[in-house]
Amino acid sequence: MEFFVQQFVNALQLGSLYALIALGYTMVYGVLLLINFAHGDIFMVGAFLGVFGSITLDLPFVPTLVLSMVLTGLLGVGIERVAYKPLRQASRLSVVITALGVGLLLENGMLALTGANPRSYPQTFITTRVYDIGGVAISNVKIIIIVLAALLFAGLYTIVQRTKWGMAMRAISYDKFAVPLMGVSQDQIISLTFLLGTGLAAAGGILWGVAFPVLNPYMGLRVGWKAFVAAVVGGIGDIRGAAAGGLLLGFIEIFVPAYGDSIGISSTWRDPIAFGLLLIILVVRPTGLFGVARRQKV
Amino acid sequence: MSTTANRTFSLGGLVVLVCALVIAIAVVGLPWLALEDDSTVTATDLIADTEGELDVPARITNTFLVVVPVGALAAGILALWGMLAPRHNRAVSTLVLLVGLVLVGYYYGTFFYEDHVNDSTSATEFVRSGFFVALVAGLGLIAQAALPRANPGVAGNPLVRPVPVEAAGPVALPQNWRWPFAWLRARLSPLTRRIAGYLALSRIPVLAYLVGMLAATELERREGQAFSRLLGFRRVPSLFGSTELLEPFSKLDFSGILAPFFPSPTDTYDAPLRASWEALRQLGEDFVYALTSHGAREPGFLKVLLHVVEYDLIIFIIPVLIVALLLRKPSNALLLRLPSWAGLTLQIVVLYGVVSHWGALNDYRGLVLIYMGVNIMLAISLNLVNGYMGEFSVGHAGFMAVGAYVASILTMWLFIDERVFGDAVLSVPDWALPIGFLIALIAGGVAAALAGLLVAFPSFRTRGDYLAIVTLAVNFIVTGVLNNISAIGGARGLNGVPLWTNVRWIFVLTILSVLAIHHLVSSTFGKGIVAIREDEIAAEQMGVHTRRVKLVAFLVSSFIAGMSGGLFAHVLAYVNPGVFGILKSTEALVMVYLGGMGSISGSVIAAVLFTILIEAFRPLAVLKWVVIPLILILLMIYRPQGLFGFREMTLNLKGLKEDGPDVLKEASDDAAAD
Structure with a gap:
């Protein structure tokens, strides 16, 4: 039972990280119908900006987090303005290819400009304490990650559901031709979407760096694709779906090796299993758990 | 006067x-x-x-x-x-x-x-x-x-087109920031068109160019060594000088610029800003040196550029043009007299002569030719799905991986003695080994086609983005499963694959793949593939059996990708799952979109260019993967249809009558007007 609870907390931690990153994918897709393949690398930039805040500027945890979220958010808006906006009228595939290119550019540019040494946050960033609750060891890092992710999600959900900006975002994803006619600036809403999505990715990056303290320019590759799977499993375009997909993926990735070892499934199988699940869900429910099929007009 | x-x-x-x-x-x-x-x-x-x-x-x-x-x-x-x-x-x-x-x-x-x-x-x-x-x-x-x-009023010169008066005046530069491109295009295209019109280059059959290339490679074999010494190269430039071109920049180190701001636990910077500035200054100095250095041992970029241009002009471009111009009439006449299959065969044979002659100069060229062939097969197979059928496959390297592993396992297990599978199961005489290799390659292709079913069946229900995700997932599943089978090396990969792929194999299989895809897409059945791209529901209404068409397209595409994987494995000498990751898939996508969707000639040219580009950027190390995505992004913004989007290069393959209408020229003019 202790083992189960322990793994449950681990899964919750990993799942909320995936969910944070998946939110960015899903928001951008909802508004622009663009799979932003650069998102994983934006997550990496967020984590690196955490190094900048915590070591170079010697800031504590919360200011570092805010600084990284703001700077990364601005980077996201900049990428949209420079690379995606000129392609607003082009075929959607060229935007996707551009996104792939931007991702490669970010990770390799980071590698070229900063060198290949792995980074990590300083010891004083978050002093680790481990609490023993009924035989289950839970560190304060895990609690912080889970609570913070939940708060950020709640904040985002409030923005999307309760504010005028959020209403405009939902309206654009519903009908992007009618909304500008109602006097809503499409460009502003898209920028806001990128700001929020990439800001959350930055938060995810810093929390990831706290939980798994090896940062390198290629860290976004793997995590990014996983978060993408989470977004699709949940039904890309729906933020509740992204959260649910992220948590589901986290649980699979923790529980498969935790209980699979006894039946010969080692932890290296978790990638094929995660993607296999994706495949099955897409075949059975092609629009994901929460997605709504758009009817195609003939 | x-x-x-x-x-x-x-x-x-x-x-x-x-x-x-x-x-x-x-x-x-x-x-x-x-x-x-x-x-x-x-x-x-x-x-x-x-x-x-x-x-x-x-x-x-x-x-x-x-x-x-x-x-x-x-x-x-x-x-x-x-x-x-x-x-x-x-x-x-x-x-x-x-x-x-x-x-x-x-x-x-x-x-x-x-x-x-x-x-x-x-x-x-x-x-x-x-x-x-x-x-x-x-x-x-x-x-x-x-x-x-192009002065208006030069009478009696048949080549001069009347130029509108406003075009002859001073050119007003467009005000937006794209002006260098528009300006260059406006200047260059009339110039090149005039030169081309004067030399009637488009009327020269491919055959004549090929013979010219044959002559150029022969010239290089005889005189290349001496001439490259004259120009100060250490050895004969391998890929038209492109690999030598960026060599001066190989020592540039960009990592100091941002590293002080993102310190790793092992190093500390007292003043990050000053350290970064110092690195930037040093970089600038190194850059100028790399650009202009005149030292005998490390010539600077400008000097190498001059010599590369010189070498290519004198060894390749000028001889090819001379021979092609001389042979225009006889080769046109010859091709008109031959039946078209014979003309095509003749040109393929001469092409093989050019390729093998050029590649025989050193081992490196042979290797690059093999990579080119593999890339061509990969690009055209992906183009069948992405370009002709209009689906979006982003996981093509997965099929390549299946083909590579199955072919390698078969050749290693059946035909050779090595450490992974022990002694050869079949004792085959040496002369029959190529047959065995062919069978292994085909088996690899078939296995990849079976993996293609994993994509083909979901494609009946899902389209667009979701199908893209399916292909992505298949790529990850394939590499993930290969990572976990320890009998074939797991993540370490499979060592000791025999080095059986050579220029002859790659040439024959590449030509066959190109011809196969060409015949497929120009057949009635292939029109169904294009119809699915244009409108799947309308295609269904018009009697296209969309499921069967999709199935065949995915099977053919993954079969060819699998074959290319098998060939690739037998030149690398080892395979490992990491080789066939998402980066390889991205390379395939780059080639397809560089060349243009729905264009076989575009894909072929893009694959050749891309292979050379990769080799040319090799000296830049990490920076290579900064420059290539940049090219991709700029391409998407400025020319989203690629080099030849949805049209083929017009080639004179069958000969033209000397006094007949210039069909090719009209076709290309029409295309330019689009």
Whole structure:
């Protein structure tokens, strides 16, 4: 039972990280119908900006987090303005290819400009304490990650559901031709979407760096694709779906090796299993758990 | 006389004559002058003397040697200016002249500036650079003399098209920031069209070009070594000089710029800003050195560029053009007389001659040719799905991985003795090994096609983004599963794959794949593939069996990708799942979108270009994967349809009647009008 609870907390931690990153994918897709393949690398930039805040500027945890979220958010808006906006009228595939290119550019540019040494946050960033609750060891890092992710999600959900900006975002994803006619600036809403999505990715990056303290320019590759799977499993375009997909993926990735070892499934199988699940869900429910099929007009 | 009066370059024929004389002196006289007094040194010695060890008389460095090349270059630039002047505003012409003069001053100034260059070295350098100078000047003069001006009212010249009056005036530059591109295109395309019209290059059949290339490769085999020494290359430039071009930049280190702001636990920076500034300054210094260095051992980029252009012009471009122009009429006549299959076969045979002859010069070229073939197969197979059928597959490397592993396992298990699977199961005589290899490759392709079913079945229900995700997932599943099967090495990969892929295999299989895809998409069945791209529901209504068409397209595509994987494995000598990751899939996508969707010739050209590009950027190490995505992004923004989007290159494969209408030209004009 202790083992189960322990793994449950681990899964919750990993799942909320995936969910944070998946939110960015899903928001951008909802508004622009663009799979932003650069998102994983934006997550990496967020984590690196955490190094900048915590070591170079010697800031504590919360200011570092805010600084990284703001700077990364601005980077996201900049990428949209420079690379995606000129392609607003082009075929959607060229935007996707551009996104792939931007991702490669970010990770390799980071590698070229900063060198290949792995980074990590300083010891004083978050002093680790481990609490023993009924035989289950839970560190304060895990609690912080889970609570913070939940708060950020709640904040985002409030923005999307309760504010005028959020209403405009939902309206654009519903009908992007009618909304500008109602006097809503499409460009502003898209920028806001990128700001929020990439800001959350930055938060995810810093929390990831706290939980798994090896940062390198290629860290976004793997995590990014996983978060993408989470977004699709949940039904890309729906933020509740992204959260649910992220948590589901986290649980699979923790529980498969935790209980699979006894039946010969080692932890290296978790990638094929995660993607296999994706495949099955897409075949059975092609629009994901929460997605709504758009009817195609003939 | 009236012609002279019409030329803006008023000195006319006299200047051309003087320039020609100067150039004749530069080309013929320079080596002769350099060696006049010293009978023991021959021209060949001087050419072979890349280190500047020969004792060439010091008086050779007198001013005459400076005056002649500078004069020749200036004459060439003047001639170019004369050609450009009537069509441009004064600022542009002056710019051309200024750039030329700066180049001349820079190129020759450095010889005196650098202390370490002794007299004899500089003499040899002068001889070498004389060739380039003469070449530029000569091209300028040829252009001046050969190209008729586009002045309105030059009567009697059939090649001159009447130019609208506003186009002849000063060119108003567009105000937006894209102007360099629009400006260049507006300037270059009439110029190239005029040159092409004059030489009627589009009327020359491919056969003639191929024979020209054969001649050029033969020329290179005989003279390449000596000529590349003359230009100061250490060895014959392997890929038309592209690999040598970026070599000077290989020592640049960008990592210091941002590293101080993102310190790793092991290093500390007291003043990150100053450290970063210092790194930036050092980088700037290194960059300028890499650009301009004139040292004998590490020539700078500008100098290498000049020599590369020189080498390619003299060894490849000019001989190919000469032979092709000479053979235009006979090869057109020959192709018209032959049945079309025979003409095609003949051209393929000559192409094989060119490829094998060119590749035989060194092992590296052979290797690059094999990579080219693999990339061509990968690109056209992906284009069948992405370009012709309009689906979006982003996981094509997964099929390649299946083909590579199955083919490798079969050849290793069945035919050779090695450590992973032990001794060969079948004892096959040596002559039959190629048959075994072929069977293994086909088996790899079939296995990849079976993996393609994983994508084909979901494609019946899902389209667009979701299908893209399916292909992505298949890629990850394939590499993930391969990572976990320890019997075939797991993540370490499979070592000891026999090195059986050679240029002959790759040539034959690539040609077969190209022909197969071409026949598939131009068949009635293939029109169904295109119909699905245009509108799946309408296609279904018109009687296209969309499920079957999709199934076949995915099967064929993954079969060819699997074959290319098998060939790839047998040239790498080992396979590992990491090779076939998402990066490889991205490479395939880059090739398809660079070449243009729905275009086989585009994919082939893009695959060739991309392979050369990858090799050319090799010296840049990490930066390679910064530059390639940048190219991709710029391509998507400025030319989203790629080089040949949805159309094929117009090639004269079957011969043209000399007096018949120029069908090809009209076709390309139509395409340009689109």
